[in-house]
Amino acid sequence: MPSTRSIRPVDRAPALALKQTLKMARSAHAYVRGSTVQFYAWLEAQKRGTLPEGPAIWICGDCHAGNLGPVAGIDGRIDIQIRDFDQTVIGNPAHDLIRLALSLATASRGSDLPGVTTARILEQVIDGYQAALRHDADTIEDAPDTVQIVMKQSVGRSWKALAKERLEDPKPTIPLGTKFWPLARTERDQIEQLWETPALRHLATSLRSREDDAPVEVLDAAYWMKGCSSLGLLRFAVLLGIGKGKKRDLALMDVKEAVVAAAPRYARGKMPKDNAQRVVEGARHLSPHLGNRMEAGSIGKRSVFIRELLPQDLKIEIDRLTTKQAMKAASFLAGVVGKAHARQMDKATRQRWIKELERHRSRTLDAPSWLWSSVVALIGKHEVAYLEHCRRYASQNAAA
Incomplete structure (x- = not known):
């Protein structure tokens, strides 16, 4: 295998494949970030009516937490916005919500937080997202510490x-x-x-x-x-x-x-x-x-x-979280996604979408059952796939 130093154009593919395999083997959270195709396959397999169908708007398509962060505008202002658009399409905004919730839930599990925290994270995702649709989402000043630290770094960078x-x-x-x-x-x-x-x-x-x-x-x-x-x-x-x-x-x-x-x-x-x-x-x-x-x-x-x-463009890295940090991050980042969606809807469309999101509320969980069942199913599929990925990576290294 060629070294990653001074890779010639003809040697790029094997060097990149090795790097990708290593990166995705580091943690279940890293694997989720790098396995978008598996996520889309799961979405395509869902029966019509299983998930709420939102208005036809531009969505990120790969809306995990690492694809959000401080972004500078032409006028110099800085805001937390979505920052990756390779997969952007006109589609169902529920897909962005599920992708974000999955990445936050995986980060929570990687931080050894109890399973009940995952349930609370999903509640915060829905609350933060709907607050943004109502135009009363949290401001930057109310962001979790991890976000505020990145914002301060962003403002001061040259x-x-x-x-x-x-x-x-x-x-x-x-x-x-x-x-x-x-x-x-x-x-x-x-x-x-x-x-x-x-x-x-x-x-x-x-x-x-x-x-x-x-x-x-x-x-x-x-x-x-x-x-x-x-x-x-x-x-x-x-x-x-x-x-x-x-x-x-x-x-x-x-x-x-x-x-x-x-x-x-x-x-x-x-x-x-x-x-x-x-x-x-x-x-x-x-x-x-x-x-x-x-x-x-x-x-x-x-x-x-x-x-x-620009120096101000940074990504938010979510590694180790406390329960309090996980809850606040979930609400705030969902609000960022909600703002991105809401600016494409008029008031009546936002109200209809809020009502659709409320379908199938649980008596014990203040989050829709469709979101809970989606994230649980995806965590299970990704955990199995991650372990298989690590097994193949270990076998390749042993054979090398």
């Missing part, structure tokens, strides 16, 4: 902090190593051509008071080994120089391939046929701070979406 974290070097180069791998010559040429298009030049100059007609130069670019859930797809980090002389500014751009979403969608929902345009459109509806900083393009015949990485 370009140097971003360079140190992402590039490990504030100089205008992308150092090759474990994260960044060399490009094929054709890839470098295609990236150069990408920033010759008016839309991408405008994206590069739209932030930080840059002049509209400032020259844009590709200083460096590399394949970016990030996440590994998009195995085999293009992912590039591109360092741009914008302007000249003392006015030259640096920008780190994230270029990611878009493919057909696996998330279930409503047949009646009209979405762009181009997958990168679908991603950008979904982001603009669900997370305006991020969506308005994104643009669709193409590298060769492959559709890609592009955004500038």
